[in-house]
Amino acid sequence: QVQLVESGGGLVQAGGSLKLSCTASGRMYSVNDMGWYRQAPGKGREFVADILWNGGTLSYADSVKGRATMTRADAKNTVYLQMNNLKPEDTAVYYCNARASTPETSGSLAPYWGQGTQVTVSS
Numbered sequence: 087q088v089q090l091v092e093s094g095g096g097l098v099q100a101g102g103s104l105k106l107s108c109t110a111s112g113r114m115y116s117v118n119d120m121g122w123y124r125q126a127p128g129k130g131r132e133f134v135a136d137i138l139w140n141g142g143t144l145s146y147a148d149s150v151k152g153r154a155t156m157t158r159a160d161a162k163n164t165v166y167l168q169m170n171n172l173k174p175e176d177t178a179v180y181y182c183n184a185r186a187s188t189p190e191t192s193g194s195l196a197p198y199w200g201q202g203t204q205v206t207v208s209s
Contacts, residue, residue, distance in 0.1 A: 087190060088112040088198040090182045095203030098172055102207070106167040108182030108200055118185040118195050120165045121145075122156065124178035124205075131181065135167060150176075172207045179204050 094106040108120065121136030135156040136145045144156055155168040169176065182200035187193045 088114060088184060088186055088188060090184055090198055090200035092180065092182045092200045092203040095180060095205045097206045097208065100172060100174055100207055100209050102172050103168070103170045104172065104205060106169070106180055106182075106203060106205075108165050108167075110163040110184050110186070110198075113189055115187040115189070115193055117163075118187075120158070120182065120184045122165075122167045123181045123183055124176075125181070125202075126175075126178040129178075134180070136183075137165060169205075172205075174207045174209045177205060177207050 089111050090108055092106060092108045094104060098104055117139040119136055119138045122134040123131050124134050125131040133147050134150055135154055137156050137158055146154055153169060153171045156165060158165045179202040181202045184198045185195050187195050
């Protein structure tokens with residue numbers, strides 16, 4: 087079973103910065119990609135950023151482009167999301183996502199989610 091553990095959330099003033107971390111553990115045949123999503127109160131979960139494990143191609147939502155940088159540490163199965171110039175509208179629970187193939191999925195790709203980390207930006 088794949089487990090994703092996020093950390094790094096907190097309360098920050100508008101214009102400030104935070105760096106979120108997500109570490110994947112468990113038996114995985116391969117990882118297709120890892121990403122970040124967020125869910126604000128009363129809204130659906132939305133895509134924030136993603137990185138393809140082979141090749142490192144990055145994707146960002148328009149709402150964070152230029153303010154967010156996603157990186158990874160392969161040896162640690164860890165991804166990071168550096169968020170700068172935070173805005174009140176960035177307030178949300180941030181979830182880490184991984185699509186991986188595992189013995190439990192018989193080698194097929196399946197999505198896995200972390201428990202989420204709260205980011206609150208005060209104005």
